[in-house]
Amino acid sequence: MKAAIYPGSFDPVTFGHLDVIQRASNMFDELTVSVLNNTQKSPLFSVEERVNILKEATRDIPNVRVESFSGLLIDYAKSKDIHVAVRGLRAITDFEFELQIAQTNRKLSHEQLDTIFLNTSLEYAYLSSSSVKEIASFNGDIYPCVPEFVAKLVYQKYGFENR
Amino acid sequence: MKAAIYPGSFDPVTFGHLDVIQRASNMFDELTVSVLNNTQKSPLFSVEERVNILKEATRDIPNVRVESFSGLLIDYAKSKDIHVAVRGLRAITDFEFELQIAQTNRKLSHEQLDTIFLNTSLEYAYLSSSSVKEIASFNGDIYPCVPEFVAKLVYQKYGFENR
Amino acid sequence: MKAAIYPGSFDPVTFGHLDVIQRASNMFDELTVSVLNNTQKSPLFSVEERVNILKEATRDIPNVRVESFSGLLIDYAKSKDIHVAVRGLRAITDFEFELQIAQTNRKLSHEQLDTIFLNTSLEYAYLSSSSVKEIASFNGDIYPCVPEFVAKLVYQKYGFENR
């Protein structure tokens, strides 16, 4: 069985992430989407909230699992016996940063964890969780960026209940 | 069964290409390496020679097939019912060009042909078929760049028989 | 009156070019779209054909004029007393090349010709006249890339009359 892992912050999941999840789930027998528990950042949603949001957003894709992890990705992937990581690429800056991480992971895992990149679909090319949060914080329109139930949860976090 | 296609010119195949082939063959049940028959370029090796070289260079990887094709990749992939193309990424310039092709293929195939990118291993990051040919044309050393039997064939093309 | 010039090869005009034309025509009182008569290239359409295609494609935008020119852009712009050139930006490679030309034009014109850049709309970000021609040469589908009457003219050039 060919399995892959899609790690990320997903704070919150966007249509860009969901596009990568849909496409990667077509390529592998099982795809594990895993929320990084990064204790150094101050996320909008807790790890548990993000796992639940992802489960809801991907419930129609049968071969997708949602989990969370902390520490190094290579240790987590080894514990699950998964050898492929999936990452989306939006732009040049992404590209360099992602390549650095992919190379480091391949070296540190003694070539046991490889990374494949999917380029983000054009309509989501400039979409990021950060910009979604910034726009929502000014009560701007994020419905084109995230699923409707996610948008409502984001507005709630910023106190725009009836949006 | 999960199948993928790795299209390219392979004129000649380098250690960089073989690195991508090895890694992609681990990710899919079957990998078809296919030589593009581009009638507009003047290749060093004929399509038939390149297919034979690739077969020899990959004969230890059981799930790799070698073929050739002409025309649009999306038509060829459709005829073989393959939905994933594999491409190696070396650098920024590659990145932009490859993304353009991947987006075009995805659009023209009505999302039936997706592309995944593998970043070239560091030791092959600056290796290209073109530079191999330029170095060989001055009788420079290409043994660090291609398999030994390929190097000998390239030197023959440039008239350096006993190298 | 604020006037601008949009120079290019337009061989053929794509939806990406038309997007730039539409947006730039909103920003200036008059926009002159001008086909560069580059004697060194072998175009698919003659300069006259390209001018006629552009006139047809822009006939609903009242403040757009279509012309052709040869020689240096700064000389042509000076002859028309226009001080702003418009260029579309698709990607990093475009960006560097376009900046080089813009800087050179500004210097050579003694700051009489400035350039503004519009970023191509996302849905046309990877569209180019070259890829349109390559796809059409294999009888691929270019209707998503150019207006219908342009597509028919391109197919004619490649001998696909009844497409």
Add this chain to the structure above:
Amino acid sequence: MKAAIYPGSFDPVTFGHLDVIQRASNMFDELTVSVLNNTQKSPLFSVEERVNILKEATRDIPNVRVESFSGLLIDYAKSKDIHVAVRGLRAITDFEFELQIAQTNRKLSHEQLDTIFLNTSLEYAYLSSSSVKEIASFNGDIYPCVPEFVAKLVYQKYGFENR
């Protein structure tokens, strides 16, 4: 009347900004330079100080207005019925970030706010408000970077009164 808006932090305004202001004021009937009131950053100068500095620095350009705004640019532009934003481009990193913002603004405004880019003149290509502040904080020479009266105000902020 063709109007445009040039939003920014301007903390402080540099010769690079003033170059963009001068050139954009030639292209439009009216240019509104507007200081973003970003409550999350710790600026060197208050919004009021920055507005006053900009008014002084641009007082010889009759069609330039100076204002400030908070919140989303698209809401501010809509309230003023302005449909064009102006941004300077210095380098690749700028380019990607600026394109992301421009695309987002165009989408969120339903194509009512478009962005044009001017490439910074070569002599200011590597000039930024941040580097001006860092150099001044070590009592380095910032007279090549900002107008004389601005330099004196910056040195005052860092306690170098008699520079």
Add this chain to the structure above:
Amino acid sequence: MKAAIYPGSFDPVTFGHLDVIQRASNMFDELTVSVLNNTQKSPLFSVEERVNILKEATRDIPNVRVESFSGLLIDYAKSKDIHVAVRGLRAITDFEFELQIAQTNRKLSHEQLDTIFLNTSLEYAYLSSSSVKEIASFNGDIYPCVPEFVAKLVYQKYGFENR
């Protein structure tokens, strides 16, 4: 005598830095490696520790000196009558940032301080002090990244004494 300076944070020194030091020491009669005392950052090692680590790591290269400095590089270089700075280049993002600094230094020093760039050897191309620290903080393997005695010191800082 031709002298050069290699400024940096070196928190800690990596094999990538040592590669630059070795190669630059071959090009100049004397190379001064100098630790920047940047009071705004929270380093893992103190300036004194970093100087001592560098002295130990370079003790076999006779024409290398190790020092520290604070303030602007151009003032420090002037005080030592050195006119060439050395910097390593890993990637595009580095490139832009480094060029900005090099241009600023050249301008502020009235062309008395020039900068040369060495491209990092491929095997260290994606290595940075930051990633070394992040990996070590999770008790990951940093022995491929830094000299053995440096690795032990880094692990000590993160409380992994017996690694």
Add this chain to the structure above:
Amino acid sequence: MKAAIYPGSFDPVTFGHLDVIQRASNMFDELTVSVLNNTQKSPLFSVEERVNILKEATRDIPNVRVESFSGLLIDYAKSKDIHVAVRGLRAITDFEFELQIAQTNRKLSHEQLDTIFLNTSLEYAYLSSSSVKEIASFNGDIYPCVPEFVAKLVYQKYGFENR
């Protein structure tokens, strides 16, 4: 004695090249500027003409020699016992191409030929021999780009004798 080599086409030498020559000649005891005899291109000036132009343009810099070479740079550098190549960097596209060549040269020379990069001074950042030739071919003004005696020679080649 520290020696370096500056290889290139120099067809013709521009102020950008001369800026690199001046700065590199300050860093090394001897700088050899060497014209690549590339038989595949159709140059404007013969190798002999380019050598003579370079000698004239650099006659005030005592430690500069001008030569020509054909074949691989690493073979030429080895024959002269020079271990450092100098290259100017203008932009991102340059950067990638130049790094590829530098890495290849370092590998093929078994680390006997290293490359240093100087970033082109801002006022010459967008200057290239190609654009000089294109502008001159339309009788445009190239006096800001090359020394006066070079400009006259270029205009002669294009039949503009009395410019």
